[in-house]
Amino acid sequence: MARVYIESVTPRNLEKKIEAIFSAHDLGMRGKTVLVKPNMLGPFPGDSGVITHPEVISAVVKSCLARGAEVMVGDNPGGVSKGTAAVGEATGLAAASHGCFIPINRRVKRVKLPSNRISEVLISALVLEVDLIINVPVFKTHVLTGLTGAIKNTFGYVAGAYKSKLHLKAPSGKLFAALLCDLFAIRPPDFHIVDALTAMEGNGPSFGRVRKLGKIIAGADPVAVDATIARMMGFDPAELPLLRIAARRGFGTLKAEEIEYVGETPVVIPDFELLLSFQPRQPKKGEKGGRTSRATSPEEQTEAAIIVRRSTLKPFLAHPDLCVRCGECAVNCPPRAIKLKPYPRIGRGCISCFCCVELCPKGALEVNESRGR
Numbered sequence: 533m534a535r536v537y538i539e540s541v542t543p544r545n546l547e548k549k550i551e552a553i554f555s556a557h558d559l560g561m562r563g564k565t566v567l568v569k570p571n572m573l574g575p576f577p578g579d580s581g582v583i584t585h586p587e588v589i590s591a592v593v594k595s596c597l598a599r600g601a602e603v604m605v606g607d608n609p610g611g612v613s614k615g616t617a618a619v620g621e622a623t624g625l626a627a628a629s630h631g632c633f634i635p636i637n638r639r640v641k642r643v644k645l646p647s648n649r650i651s652e653v654l655i656s657a658l659v660l661e662v663d664l665i666i667n668v669p670v671f672k673t674h675v676l677t678g679l680t681g682a683i684k685n686t687f688g689y690v691a692g693a694y695k696s697k698l699h700l701k702a703p704s705g706k707l708f709a710a711l712l713c714d715l716f717a718i719r720p721p722d723f724h725i726v727d728a729l730t731a732m733e734g735n736g737p738s739f740g741r742v743r744k745l746g747k748i749i750a751g752a753d754p755v756a757v758d759a760t761i762a763r764m765m766g767f768d769p770a771e772l773p774l775l776r777i778a779a780r781r782g783f784g785t786l787k788a789e790e791i792e793y794v795g796e797t798p799v800v801i802p803d804f805e806l807l808l809s810f811q812p813r814q815p816k817k818g819e820k821g822g823r824t825s826r827a828t829s830p831e832e833q834t835e836a837a838i839i840v841r842r843s844t845l846k847p848f849l850a851h852p853d854l855c856v857r858c859g860e861c862a863v864n865c866p867p868r869a870i871k872l873k874p875y876p877r878i879g880r881g882c883i884s885c886f887c888c889v890e891l892c893p894k895g896a897l898e899v900n901e902s903r904g905r
């Protein structure tokens with residue numbers, strides 16, 4: 533039975549609640565080295581709902597220090613133009629780490645992967661050196677995987693610019709999900725504490741709408757934790773290729789009957805908006821169900837619908853008034869499909885990885901159905 537803790541929190545009781553979770557789930561931290569791994573996607577403000585809230589990191593670090601651990605806090609941000617130290621500063625995560633923040637990108641190690649397609653990656657060496665890893669992701673939607681959460685958050689093991697190479701090598705949703713599971717398996721974190729102070733819906737992981745949720749969701753089973761997030765968002769967790777592959781690989785359980793809830797039980801957030809790429813597509817007129825018609829089971833049908841949807845989606849400049857022509861989108865586009873003329877133009881080489889949407893600092897890009905470029 534997997535145990536998942538769900539607690540309602542306020543700024544006043546956050547530390548107490550984290551402390552209680554660590555008391556209930558003793559990781560034996562005394563004398564151990566502990567890496568606290570937030571989601572530090574980019575230089576977004578602490579209360580943006582994009583990155584792990586600095587107050588959550590502060591509470592986790594305090595609790596680990598009080599238990600006698602040697603704590604380090606670090607993550608590899610997305611994008612190539614901002615360094616880890618600069619992003620740590622801009623987000624407030626460095627200041628919230630009680631002197632434990634480390635630019636983990638400075639020492640890297642080459643690691644073999646089981647896949648033929650991607651045989652090795654460069655990850656932060658510290659990930660392989662510490663005794664314990666506490667994973668602290670954020671409750672939000674994700675354009676590629678449906679949701680971010682415990683499993684997706686270990687993509688941050690990968691050092692800097694190497695992330696963009698991986699997008700090129702794993703361009704489809706299914707390949708990317710399998711890659712994320714390979715990365716997770718390099719060093720599965722020992723415990724997961726999801727920052728659900730807010731929930732990002734719609735255009736996640738960077739520019740969705742942020743709703744107040746006021747929860748912490750935690751557990752040692754990453755699939756059970758992510759399945760809980762999925763159910764709260766309104767997904768059937770088995771619909772999501774990432775969670776299905778993770779469960780198949782034995783990282784944990786998706787099944788509601790195998791999850792014991794402590795504190796509260798998960799409740800579906802009313803009218804939670806999923807991403808366009810994860811809403812089943814209606815067949816066009818005369819299409820007889822399109823590619824989905826080849827699916828034989830409800831599970832395959834949903835997967836086919838998701839795949840069809842994703843392949844027809846492209847980024848576009850939805851808000852030219854917000855675009856400051858900084859070029860971040862072009863610099864971070866793995867196949868170099870964006871030209872600034874002087875506003876970004878997306879060319880035919882686009883592989884729908886949505887790094888540009890994720891990393892645009894102004895939220896000027898959105899995802900929509902291809903207009904036949």
Ligand code: SF4
Nearest residue numbers: 855856858859861892
């Ligand atoms: S779309 Fe965003 S990232 Fe690209 S140039 Fe404009 S502001 Fe910069």
Ligand code: SF4
Nearest residue numbers: 865882883885886888
């Ligand atoms: S244009 Fe955007 S979505 Fe397309 S490949 Fe480049 S970064 Fe990815």
